[in-house]
Amino acid sequence: MKKIIALNVNEIPYELAVEPNRSLADVLRYDLGLTGTKKGCGIGDCGVCTVLMGGKPVFSCLVLAVEAQDHDILTIEGVAKGPELHPIQKAFVEKGAIQCGFCTPGMVLNALALLNKNADPTEHDIRLALSGSLCRCTGYQKIVEAVKTAADMMKRSGIIEEEAE
Amino acid sequence: MTPSGDKKLQDRAPYHLSGGLHVTGRSRFIGEDNRPAELLFAKVVLSPYAHAQILNINTTPAAEIPGVVAVLTHLDIPGENQIGLVPQDEPLLPVDQVQYVGQPVAVVVATTPRIAEQAVSKIEVEYEELDPVLTISEALDKDQLYIPERRIKRGDVEQGLQNSEYCMEGKFATGAQEHFYLETQCCIAVPGEDHQITLYSATQSISEVQIAAARILGIQCKDVTVDVPRLGGAFGGKERTATLWACLTALACHQTEKSVELRLTRTEDMLSTGKRHPFEAVYKVGFNQNGKIQAYSVELNSNGGAYTDLSIAILERAMLHAENSYYIPNISITGRACRTNLPPNTAMRGFGAPQSIFVIEQVIERIARKLNIDPLDVRLQNIYKTGELTPYGQPIEEASGGELLERLRQNSQYLELRKSTDEFNQCHQFVKRGIGVVPVKFGISFTSAFLNQGSALIWIYEDGTISLSHGGIEMGQEVNTKVAQVVSSELGVSLARIRQESANTKRVGNASPTAASSGSDINGNAARNAALQLKKRLAEIAQQMLAARYNLKVKEPRIIFAEDRIFDTAAPDRKLNFEEVVKQTYMERVPLGAHGFYKTPGLHFDREKGVGNPFHYFVFGCALTQVEVDLLTGQSDLLKVYIVHETGRSLNPEIDRGQITGGFIQGMGWVCMEEIIADEKGRYLATGPSTYKIPTIRDLPTIFEIEMVEVDREGSSVFRSKAIGEPPFMYAEAVYFAIKDAIEALTEHEKEVELHMPATPEAVVMAAKNHIHLDSTGTT
Ligand code: FES
Ligand code: FES
Numbered sequence: 001m002k003k004i005i006a007l008n009v010n011e012i013p014y015e016l017a018v019e020p021n022r023s024l025a026d027v028l029r030y031d032l033g034l035t036g037t038k039k040g041c042g043i044g045d046c047g048v049c050t051v052l053m054g055g056k057p058v059f060s061c062l063v064l065a066v067e068a069q070d071h072d073i074l075t076i077e078g079v080a081k082g083p084e085l086h087p088i089q090k091a092f093v094e095k096g097a098i099q100c101g102f103c104t105p106g107m108v109l110n111a112l113a114l115l116n117k118n119a120d121p122t123e124h125d126i127r128l129a130l131s132g133s134l135c136r137c138t139g140y141q142k143i144v145e146a147v148k149t150a151a152d153m154m155k156r157s158g159i160i161e162e163e164a165e
Numbered sequence: 166m167t168p169s170g171d172k173k174l175q176d177r178a179p180y181h182l183s184g185g186l187h188v189t190g191r192s193r194f195i196g197e198d199n200r201p202a203e204l205l206f207a208k209v210v211l212s213p214y215a216h217a218q219i220l221n222i223n224t225t226p227a228a229e230i231p232g233v234v235a236v237l238t239h240l241d242i243p244g245e246n247q248i249g250l251v252p253q254d255e256p257l258l259p260v261d262q263v264q265y266v267g268q269p270v271a272v273v274v275a276t277t278p279r280i281a282e283q284a285v286s287k288i289e290v291e292y293e294e295l296d297p298v299l300t301i302s303e304a305l306d307k308d309q310l311y312i313p314e315r316r317i318k319r320g321d322v323e324q325g326l327q328n329s330e331y332c333m334e335g336k337f338a339t340g341a342q343e344h345f346y347l348e349t350q351c352c353i354a355v356p357g358e359d360h361q362i363t364l365y366s367a368t369q370s371i372s373e374v375q376i377a378a379a380r381i382l383g384i385q386c387k388d389v390t391v392d393v394p395r396l397g398g399a400f401g402g403k404e405r406t407a408t409l410w411a412c413l414t415a416l417a418c419h420q421t422e423k424s425v426e427l428r429l430t431r432t433e434d435m436l437s438t439g440k441r442h443p444f445e446a447v448y449k450v451g452f453n454q455n456g457k458i459q460a461y462s463v464e465l466n467s468n469g470g471a472y473t474d475l476s477i478a479i480l481e482r483a484m485l486h487a488e489n490s491y492y493i494p495n496i497s498i499t500g501r502a503c504r505t506n507l508p509p510n511t512a513m514r515g516f517g518a519p520q521s522i523f524v525i526e527q528v529i530e531r532i533a534r535k536l537n538i539d540p541l542d543v544r545l546q547n548i549y550k551t552g553e554l555t556p557y558g559q560p561i562e563e564a565s566g567g568e569l570l571e572r573l574r575q576n577s578q579y580l581e582l583r584k585s586t587d588e589f590n591q592c593h594q595f596v597k598r599g600i601g602v603v604p605v606k607f608g609i610s611f612t613s614a615f616l617n618q619g620s621a622l623i624w625i626y627e628d629g630t631i632s633l634s635h636g637g638i639e640m641g642q643e644v645n646t647k648v649a650q651v652v653s654s655e656l657g658v659s660l661a662r663i664r665q666e667s668a669n670t671k672r673v674g675n676a677s678p679t680a681a682s683s684g685s686d687i688n689g690n691a692a693r694n695a696a697l698q699l700k701k702r703l704a705e706i707a708q709q710m711l712a713a714r715y716n717l718k719v720k721e722p723r724i725i726f727a728e729d730r731i732f733d734t735a736a737p738d739r740k741l742n743f744e745e746v747v748k749q750t751y752m753e754r755v756p757l758g759a760h761g762f763y764k765t766p767g768l769h770f771d772r773e774k775g776v777g778n779p780f781h782y783f784v785f786g787c788a789l790t791q792v793e794v795d796l797l798t799g800q801s802d803l804l805k806v807y808i809v810h811e812t813g814r815s816l817n818p819e820i821d822r823g824q825i826t827g828g829f830i831q832g833m834g835w836v837c838m839e840e841i842i843a844d845e846k847g848r849y850l851a852t853g854p855s856t857y858k859i860p861t862i863r864d865l866p867t868i869f870e871i872e873m874v875e876v877d878r879e880g881s882s883v884f885r886s887k888a889i890g891e892p893p894f895m896y897a898e899a900v901y902f903a904i905k906d907a908i909e910a911l912t913e914h915e916k917e918v919e920l921h922m923p924a925t926p927e928a929v930v931m932a933a934k935n936h937i938h939l940d941s942t943g944t945t
Contacts, residue, residue, distance in 0.1 A: 035193070036189070038194075040431065041854055085185065099181075099642065101181075101397070102398060104187045104188055105190050128863075131863050137641045138823060139828070139831070139860075140860075
């Protein structure tokens with residue numbers, strides 16, 4: 001039996017009928033066409049499906065679409081407001097933190113969640129925040145550099161809004 | 166060696182061509198673009214046995230489920246049931262016997278993935294279990310070899326051993342490795358008119374998929390189009406392996422005449438697909454008091470799994486790297502590829518070389534221990550010098566290994582590091598530090614000479630924009646960025662003008678697999694060849710235009726293409742726009758398309774005799790690592806990594822740096838974290854990231870310094886660049902030796918420990934335990 005749910009994704013409201021056992025990842029990818037959210041394991045172990053739910057990173061393969069009702073969902077498609085890249089995205093490109101790109105959306109969203117609550121992360125903070133996301137290509141070094149650079153860029157441009165935890 | 170580089174090209178070295186798309190979620194992987202509206206889903210019935218007779222397959226209960234469109238077995242294959250290339254030994258779906266756990270036995274096609282899954286569980290296959298052969302030693306006992314043993318020989322090993330002051334013998338085994346590309350195996354097949362079919366396949370080899378699919382379906386290559394936009398990682402795991410899944414999807418599409426998607430779950434992928442070949446080696450070595458090796462004989466035996474796949478080529482590359490960076494006057498290398506009942510082991514970054522290099526490096530470490538000489542000095546003692554010959558007779562033209570090791574010594578402040586490590590060990594009882602060093606020499610080219618060819622197709626459109634196709638598959642190594650750079654630099658146009666097309670059999674035929682680190686070399690050269698043809702034609706028109714417009718008459722025109730303009734050096738201020746020349750070329754009815762071709766020159770290798778020049782050039786480099794090991798928990802932390810890597814005139818240094826880092830970390834996973842165990846029934850126990858641990862961001866070393874030494878050398882590749890994909894993988898072997906060194910600190914390096922590879926925490930504890938003596942108070 002399908003259930004009608006209201007989802008708020010990237011500040012756009014959707015109403016759609018979903019099976020109660022359908023994961024948020026599948027609904028985002030196949031019902032809403034937001035294929036930036038990837039699937040690598042489907043069981044909460046790789047992090048490529050990460051989206052932000054109420055500002056917190058979640059594995060969208062483990063969240064049922066029906067559970068996502070009433071939460072603000074942010075996917076990679078909603079990170080840049082307008083044509084300008086968000087500083088994190090910019091830093092990922094410029095620091096070469098991308099190879100195949102499959103882990104990139106999840107990495108960027110994890111970094112965003114981190115920088116939103118911690119404007120000045122140490123290397124340790126960065127590693128901790130991103131440790132749920134696997135990358136088989138880059139060896140992570142440039143990802144760490146990108147997040148550091150993004151933090152600097154955001155501080156300089158005053159984008160960081162301190163959020164209560 | 167004087168560092169230099171093509172500064173012009175490098176200054177303009179772009180970021181990842183698709184970077185902007187990847188970070189916004191707009192890049193499209195297979196199945197994300199133009200998804201057919203009426204798509205069916207395939208799911209595969211996998212063998213639970215490593216070896217069994219198939220007695221009966223009852224598909225009726227599955228076929229009756231509403232929503233199931235077809236259930237297919239080998240009986241439904243219209244063409245030849247064969248996906249092997251050389252030799253042809255692999256059925257798409259087995260007829261009477263399954264040969265490994267996870268082998269596809271039947272395919273269900275249904276309207277939703279869930280129905281397909283249900284139907285799979287309703288298919289009744291009756292098996293009669295047979296005894297599987299799982300290990301190398303069983304296979305050797307039963308003489309299950311893919312080809313008669315191979316040999317490469319020089320000098321007289323027996324004599325060499327007799328003349329040596331010391332002799333040693335030993336064994337070393339290296340483990341399997343799962344590729345763990347983040348995007349699992351997948352394919353979408355779309356039917357077309359007149360029995361045509363288009364396969365969007367996650368493959369590193371469009372031609373191999375095309376040939377195999379045509380054969381399976383009983384149609385011809387002209388009827389099969391294979392298209393690959395990009396891959397979410399591959400590392401060799403989508404070179405041959407992808408063919409199986411692509412052909413199953415093709416079969417499902419052909420039989421239902423509908424578009425079909427097949428996408429493996431992570432568990433299916435890890436259970437059924439082949440890994441890096443495990444190797445077992447037996448060796449003898451003779452050396453002198455100064456550590457100089459006089460004679461070395463090594464037998465390299467690989468576990469090839471259930472079908473040949475690439476086992477023979479991998480064995481060959483292993484044999485061709487058995488001496489790594491060292492000149493050994495008397496040497497004998499024997500290779501055997503064993504057939505077992507594991508999933509067909511396959512290509513993975515390094516392609517056999519990491520395995521054989523590991524053995525000789527282990528030998529070097531043991532020599533150093535035995536003679537009480539610093540292992541770095543033993544390495545320097547034996548390192549290739551310019552002009553020396555490899556065991557297969559190829560000269561090492563500019564041997565830089567020694568020089569690079571010296572640089573590494575300086576960069577890491579080796580003596581101080583040794584000293585501080587020893588001091589640390591003196592005052593810590595159960596936490597020890599260790600250092601490991603490994604030099605690498607890696608030969609570039611496919612060892613099957615015919616594969617060393619590349620094609621490219623360029624069209625310049627009327628508005629001056631460019632369509633670029635080549636045979637290389639983009640899988641994160643940024644072959645697309647590099648090839649586009651080559652074209653943009655030859656034609657003097659901005660990258661924004663260039664559309665890098667997907668890899669497609671309609672635009673590039675006979676494409677070699679994107680493998681052997683050669684993607685940028687062969688495709689970059691082919692694209693350059695096409696660009697040069699076009700440049701010549703455009704230059705002629707430009708010259709006429711300059712003459713007409715500016716009344717410019719030059720005896721020996723030198724037309725330059727730069728910054729989207731075209732001009733003659735004689736009058737550099739009289740410039741033509743690239744577009745206007747293109748337009749005029751079109752009006753003059755001169756073709757604006759060109760097919761470029763490249764074949765790597767000078768390659769030959771006589772397999773029977775084991776002599777020749779199989780490689781176009783070599784890549785050199787070395788690495789040093791320092792680790793800290795908790796000997797009670799077995800946990801090791803990587804503290805420092807120094808790498809010195811010789812590039813050619815790098816097309817894009819940041820891409821190369823990314824490959825070095827990524828390769829190293831992947832190698833580190835192989836040597837100390839990632840372990841694949843099959844149970845006694847031949848079933849892999851690790852089938853997901855929770856049971857198979859690849860490096861995470863937390864495993865990065867505290868210090869990670871990479872020096873790239875740029876060398877301008879005649880014999881390298883496009884614009885004198887060098888391949889980068891595989892060589893850095895082997896640097897990580899230094900992590901294993903550092904861990905071993907740390908454990909041996911327990912006995913002041915007097916006793917050698919036996920350390921299993923991979924050096925997981927468990928292996929470390931096992932290796933250390935005989936040397937740790939705890940009394941009841943917990944002290945030694
Ligand atoms: S797909 Fe969700 S964690 Fe792997
Ligand atoms: S870039 Fe390929 S997995 Fe991270």
